[in-house]
Amino acid sequence: MNISILGSGTSHGIPVVGCDCPVCTSKDPFDKRMRSSLLVEGGGVSLVIDTGPEFRLQVIRAGLKKLDAVLLTHPHADHLHGLDDVRPFSHKKAIEVFGNDATIEELKERFSYIFRITQEGGGKPRLAPKTVTRQFTLGGLTITPIPCKHGELDILGWYIIESGAKSGAENNANTPAGRGILYLTDCSTLPLKSQTLINQPEAAIIGGLREQPHPTHFSFAEALETGIKTGAKKIFLTHLCHNHSHKEITRYCAQFKKKTGIKGTKIAPAYDGLQLALY
Ligand SMILES: [Zn+2]
Ligand SMILES: [Zn+2]
Numbered sequence: 282m283n284i285s286i287l288g289s290g291t292s293h294g295i296p297v298v299g300c301d302c303p304v305c306t307s308k309d310p311f312d313k314r315m316r317s318s319l320l321v322e323g324g325g326v327s328l329v330i331d332t333g334p335e336f337r338l339q340v341i342r343a344g345l346k347k348l349d350a351v352l353l354t355h356p357h358a359d360h361l362h363g364l365d366d367v368r369p370f371s372h373k374k375a376i377e378v379f380g381n382d383a384t385i386e387e388l389k390e391r392f393s394y395i396f397r398i399t400q401e402g403g404g405k406p407r408l409a410p411k412t413v414t415r416q417f418t419l420g421g422l423t424i425t426p427i428p429c430k431h432g433e434l435d436i437l438g439w440y441i442i443e444s445g446a447k448s449g450a451e452n453n454a455n456t457p458a459g460r461g462i463l464y465l466t467d468c469s470t471l472p473l474k475s476q477t478l479i480n481q482p483e484a485a486i487i488g489g490l491r492e493q494p495h496p497t498h499f500s501f502a503e504a505l506e507t508g509i510k511t512g513a514k515k516i517f518l519t520h521l522c523h524n525h526s527h528k529e530i531t532r533y534c535a536q537f538k539k540k541t542g543i544k545g546t547k548i549a550p551a552y553d554g555l556q557l558a559l560y
């Protein structure tokens with residue numbers, strides 16, 4: 282299974298329009314952050330988690346040739362409004378779009394033109410929206426929605442494992458164990474029940490907005506502590522704002538490791554274009 286970070290930025294994207302702060306004007310390519318999204322390729326399936334406003338540019342840059350599904354975390358604009366651009370991928374077959382009930386309802390409202398009967402040849406993507414509440418399979422991937430809170434909003438994280446992958450000890454018949462990937466963005470609370478669905482992911486990509494606390498997002502420390510609780514081998518911070526450069530977040534991660542005495546866990550900021558081959 283291969284994963285690529287298509288975007289690692291918060292809702293504004295970095296640089297923020299009109300901002301001349303040191304991060305927004307930085308020459309370091311690691312400080313350019315498109316809206317947060319992840320590409321997962323494995324088990325014969327290509328899927329993206331979230332389709333933000335830069336979806337088209339992101340998949341062109343990644344050289345993506347096919348897309349089977351979209352997993353949505355929640356319907357905020359920075360995670361959804363590039364969805365129309367899945368159109369070229371949907372010519373042969375409708376793209377399945379998975380989310381929780383509220384997200385799928387919002388999707389149908391925002392993109393109502395897609396679901397209205399209109400003349401043939403109109404430029405619309407073909408979508409098959411699906412509400413999910415429990416684990417399902419897609420090709421060789423086993424996918425588990427992870428309910429979490431984004432402030433007061435009920436949203437989803439996603440835990441994905443290639444079904445044929447060697448796994449560690451099963452702690453729950455419904456819980457794929459070990460070597461999966463966890464994607465958890467825009468989360469401010471991960472309920473205990475949801476924690477039991479996750480078992481030692483190979484990599485956890487977790488939204489941590491900034492060092493300071495925020496009412497609807499994890500801070501860096503909260504995101505890292507959450508990642509450590511899941512037993513992840515590698516933790517990457519994503520959905521990053523313009524308060525900190527890539528270099529500063531890298532330093533923060535090193536200090537966090539030192540302070541907490543965590544050993545054997547890789548902790549780093551995500552960046553646009555980061556690729557991981559998991560197995
Ligand atoms: Zn967001
Ligand atoms: Zn800025």
Ligand SMILES: [Zn+2]
Pocket residue numbers: 355357431467
């Ligand atoms: Zn959000």
